[in-house]
Amino acid sequence: MAGGPKGRRNVQPGGYPLRPEVVAHHQRQRILDGAAKVVAARGYREVSVADIVREAAIARARFYENFASKEDCFLNVYDEAAAQILETVAQACSASLESFPERVSAGIAALLQAIEADPAQARAFVVEGPAVGPAINSRFEKLISDFAGLLRSGRGRPGSSELPDTAEETVVGGLYWLLYHAMIEQRPKKISRLRPQLVEFALIPCIGAEAAAAAAR
Amino acid sequence: MSAPDLFLERWERLEIAYLDRIAAVVAPQPSWREKLRAGATETFRLVERHQQDAHFLAVDSLAAGAAGRSCRQRLAANLIQQLDSVRAELAEPELVPPATSSWIVAMFFDRIYRRCIQPDGPDLPSQLPELMFLATSAYFGTEAGLRELITEA
Numbered sequence: 025m026a027g028g029p030k031g032r033r034n035v036q037p038g039g040y041p042l043r044p045e046v047v048a049h050h051q052r053q054r055i056l057d058g059a060a061k062v063v064a065a066r067g068y069r070e071v072s073v074a075d076i077v078r079e080a081a082i083a084r085a086r087f088y089e090n091f092a093s094k095e096d097c098f099l100n101v102y103d104e105a106a107a108q109i110l111e112t113v114a115q116a117c118s119a120s121l122e123s124f125p126e127r128v129s130a131g132i133a134a135l136l137q138a139i140e141a142d143p144a145q146a147r148a149f150v151v152e153g154p155a156v157g158p159a160i161n162s163r164f165e166k167l168i169s170d171f172a173g174l175l176r177s178g179r180g181r182p183g184s185s186e187l188p189d190t191a192e193e194t195v196v197g198g199l200y201w202l203l204y205h206a207m208i209e210q211r212p213k214k215i216s217r218l219r220p221q222l223v224e225f226a227l228i229p230c231i232g233a234e235a236a237a238a239a240a241r
Numbered sequence: 242m243s244a245p246d247l248f249l250e251r252w253e254r255l256e257i258a259y260l261d262r263i264a265a266v267v268a269p270q271p272s273w274r275e276k277l278r279a280g281a282t283e284t285f286r287l288v289e290r291h292q293q294d295a296h297f298l299a300v301d302s303l304a305a306g307a308a309g310r311s312c313r314q315r316l317a318a319n320l321i322q323q324l325d326s327v328r329a330e331l332a333e334p335e336l337v338p339p340a341t342s343s344w345i346v347a348m349f350f351d352r353i354y355r356r357c358i359q360p361d362g363p364d365l366p367s368q369l370p371e372l373m374f375l376a377t378s379a380y381f382g383t384e385a386g387l388r389e390l391i392t393e394a
Contacts, residue, residue, distance in 0.1 A: 067306050154354075155304040161358040168351075186390060188371040195375065197351030198344045205317065205343065208310050221338040228375060232383035237336065 052090045054080045059094075060101050064147040068098060068155045095159060098148075102156075102163060105149035110170050112138050117174055124178045125231060125239035129223045131174060136216045139203070150200070151207050171196045178230035191229040199225060245308045252302065252312045255294055259287065260319065273327040277376060278369070280323075281349065285365035288353055296357045299350065320346050327380050337380055345376045 058080030062071050073094050077084050091097040116134030117127045139146040153160050172192035179187075188194075199222055206215050220240045227236035242250070266283045270276040288295040302309035325342035328334035349372060356365050370390050378386025 069304055069306060154300075157304065158358075165355070165359065168355075186387060188374070188390070190368070191371060191375070194348055194352065194368075194371055197355070198348030198375075201347035201350050201354075202340065202344050205314070205347070208314070218340065221340045221344075224338055225341075225344050225379070228378050228383075228386075233378045233386065234382055237338075240338075 048090075051082055051086050054082055055087055055090055055097060056101050056104065058082075059097050060105075060145045060148040063098060063101070063152050064144040068148075068152040073097075095156065098152075098156060099159060099163070101145075101148055102153050102160065105145050106163065106167050106170075109135065109138050109149070110167075113171070114174060117177075125223075125227055125236075128175065128178070128226050129219075129239070132219055132222050132226065136219055136222075139207075139215055147207050150204055154204075168193055168196050168200065175226060175230070178227075187229050195226055195229055245305075248302075248305050248308055249312070251297065252308075255298060256312070256316055259284075259298075260316075262287070267323075273330055273380075274373075274377060277324065278373060281369055281372065282366070284349070284353070285369065288356060288365055292357070292360070295353065299354045300357045317343075317346055317350070324376075331380065341379045345372075345379065348372060348375060 055076060059071075059076045062075045062079045066075070071094065073084070073087060076094065076097060077087050080087075087097070091100065113131045113135050117131040119130065139150075154164065172195075175192040175196065202218070202222070202225075203215070206218060224236045224240035227239055231239065263280050263283060266279045267276045270279050288299075302313055305312075321342045324345055328337065331337065352365060352368050352372065356362060373389040374386045376386075377389050
């Protein structure tokens, strides 16, 4: 690693030095991964830059070359997690060429798989994000709005014109805090069992409660 | 007194006052729907009127570590249990998902949380019909849910 013990160089297996931008990217990613891990384990408020540096096994100077502060670092963790999860869900929805309920079901399955695949990042993102303070507020609003946008593709069906404009945001907000509580109850492995219920709740505004229940089974 | 102790003292004082107030407005109502509407209306009134206390309960507690988590879970569990009592009125309660009342409480909480972090956003009373529509639909079906929108229009 750059800045490592004197005399060592960043060398790839072929014997050529790694390009500085590759090293810098790798270091940045290690810091972000380390931050997600310690924040998930101990909580955002309890974690210091020293904890992140120790977890990432990286020099303190490297941290400040990448981030201005703990908050700056965590906001990058948050933004990357939000972008990744949104993309994963959006891809799952569009990959399924079936009906709207099936697209919603595929999207929720992908969301829960992503949470189970990386529980530390998911916990840092979902549980610790709101602990950051005012800097997270606009990001939280955008997150809910982005996911609501995916659900809004179900509009245009008979009866859906009667729905309030913000129905999808309300549904997504409820799903967010439902997952939040499942995570703080230390049940990450049981989260996938929530899938049929989450699908049903997500579908209620657009296709009605009865059809949502049938689609979720 | 330590910071966690101060947090707990303030939380307990507000939680007891809140639950007492909700019990008082809910008790006289004849049906689950009316109880939910009365409880939600009073909650929203309290949030709008006591914004600092609401911010403490809905936002600051999220950064209060284990103490905040256990307090929020206790209050949520109380409300979830009250809401789910509606199953006694349903012909086929087993057809309603077990997490329905958790989801409804989560939706109400989300609206309160977002009102606290975005004070310039829409006020809470204006969002009651939508929340009543979703909550009623989940337990009683779409037709009953839509009546909440028509009644309040």
